[in-house]
Amino acid sequence: MSKVPDELGYTKDHEWARKESDGRITVGITDFAQSQLGDVVYLNLPEAGTAVTAGEPMGEIESTKSVSDVYAPVSGTVVEANSACVDNPEVVNQDPYGVGWMVVIEASDASAAGSLLTAKQYQEVIAETGGEEQA
Amino acid sequence: MAADLALLESALHGDDRRPRVRLYRWDPPALSVGAHLDVPASVVLGCLDNGIEVIRRPTGGGAVLHDRDLTYSVVAPTEGRSVLETYQAVASALIVGLKALGLEAGTADRGPATPALHCFAAPTGADISVAGRKLCGSAQVVRRGWFLQHGTFPIFDIRQKVASLLGDAADSSAFLREFVPSATFETLALALIEGFATAFGPPAARGLNREEKEHLERILSVEMPAAVADPLASV
Numbered sequence: 001m002s003k004v005p006d007e008l009g010y011t012k013d014h015e016w017a018r019k020e021s022d023g024r025i026t027v028g029i030t031d032f033a034q035s036q037l038g039d040v041v042y043l044n045l046p047e048a049g050t051a052v053t054a055g056e057p058m059g060e061i062e063s064t065k066s067v068s069d070v071y072a073p074v075s076g077t078v079v080e081a082n083s084a085c086v087d088n089p090e091v092v093n094q095d096p097y098g099v100g101w102m103v104v105i106e107a108s109d110a111s112a113a114g115s116l117l118t119a120k121q122y123q124e125v126i127a128e129t130g131g132e133e134q135a
Numbered sequence: 136m137a138a139d140l141a142l143l144e145s146a147l148h149g150d151d152r153r154p155r156v157r158l159y160r161w162d163p164p165a166l167s168v169g170a171h172l173d174v175p176a177s178v179v180l181g182c183l184d185n186g187i188e189v190i191r192r193p194t195g196g197g198a199v200l201h202d203r204d205l206t207y208s209v210v211a212p213t214e215g216r217s218v219l220e221t222y223q224a225v226a227s228a229l230i231v232g233l234k235a236l237g238l239e240a241g242t243a244d245r246g247p248a249t250p251a252l253h254c255f256a257a258p259t260g261a262d263i264s265v266a267g268r269k270l271c272g273s274a275q276v277v278r279r280g281w282f283l284q285h286g287t288f289p290i291f292d293i294r295q296k297v298a299s300l301l302g303d304a305a306d307s308s309a310f311l312r313e314f315v316p317s318a319t320f321e322t323l324a325l326a327l328i329e330g331f332a333t334a335f336g337p338p339a340a341r342g343l344n345r346e347e348k349e350h351l352e353r354i355l356s357v358e359m360p361a362a363v364a365d366p367l368a369s370v
Contacts, residue, residue, distance in 0.1 A: 013279075035217070036217040036218060037217075037218055038217070038218050038219055042171045042195075044171065060170070060171070062169075062170065062171050062195045063195075063218060064195075064218050064219065064222070065169070065194070065195040065196030065197075065254075065273065065274040065275065066194075066195050066218045066222075066274065066275035066276070066277055066282075067170045067171070067193070067194060067195040067275065067276040067277065068218075068276075068277040068278075069277075069278055069279075128215075129215030
């Protein structure tokens with residue numbers, strides 16, 4: 001069963017987002033996503049200063065000779081990309097909600113995180129994709 | 136391969152959820168390079184010196200020499216399946232097709248996660264093997280619930296040529312004529328069409344439709360990232 005922490009927001013494209021105390025949004029892909037992808041071998045993330053749009057691709061991830069897009073959960077500007085994650089992509093599999101975080105975004109709309117899916121709603125997304133039974 | 140990407144783009148924008156399959160060969164021969172693979176400039180120059188084009192694939196994985204081989208592409212919805220599950224769905228069609236040629240094929244054992252320069256040197260767990268040796272390498276790109284998968288069957292023994300071009304030791308991968316000496320592109324294509332028909336339903340043969348051609352024209356008008364930024368800059 002994939003981990004879906006209650007305190008995070010989610011997208012239907014399997015990204016997670018956490019609003020930090022300074023208002024910025026830390027983003028990664030979910031435990032379910034990494035399990036669907038298999039061993040991650042390459043990450044291409046946007047550099048700091050890049051403008052991203054909610055729901056649009058902001059990076060790429062390669063696993064098992066398969067290239068997938070990583071989507072921005074909120075619109076705004078990337079203020080930090082996790083270079084440790086780029087250098088060691090396997091951490092996305094090992095710790096997707098921790099060391100495997102991908103970028104920090106300064107959201108253009110401070111309330112943007114509020115429109116993300118809750119953990120319960122995201123579990124329903126997983127169930128609808130046929131991936132797993134609901135908890 | 137631009138046409139394959141056009142089929143994917145068109146599928147993403149349309150409501151026809153049937154799989155699309157293409158089978159083709161290359162003239163002149165080409166080295167296709169995975170979406171994120173860095174190829175040494177010496178490899179690119181070696182290919183160009185030998186009349187081999189070097190192109191960038193939208194799919195992942197390593198480098199593949201296309202020389203009298205058969206290349207397939209499949210565009211299909213993921214339907215919530217994992218990457219490995221979609222590989223296995225395509226593999227099941229390929230295995231049925233190879234059976235029509237009298238071959239007992241299976242999926243290759245999973246190899247190391249580390250990407251290799253030469254695609255056939257790294258089994259993924261969903262590649263096709265015969266007698267324990269890799270006969271078909273595959274790679275994918277996944278976008279918004281659809282995947283495009285490429286795969287290649289070497290028909291002739293090009294292993295020494297690959298080793299010479301990629302600066303690799305000759306690998307132990309297989310080629311079709313080893314098992315079916317009379318095999319041609321045409322006999323393999325007919326067998327694979329049978330396999331895909333079994334897995335995906337009866338085919339409706341057609342060329343690219345108007346919308347797909349428009350996507351192809353747009354893709355061809357955008358310069359794809361080169362295999363290396365400037366092969367001459369580092370020699």
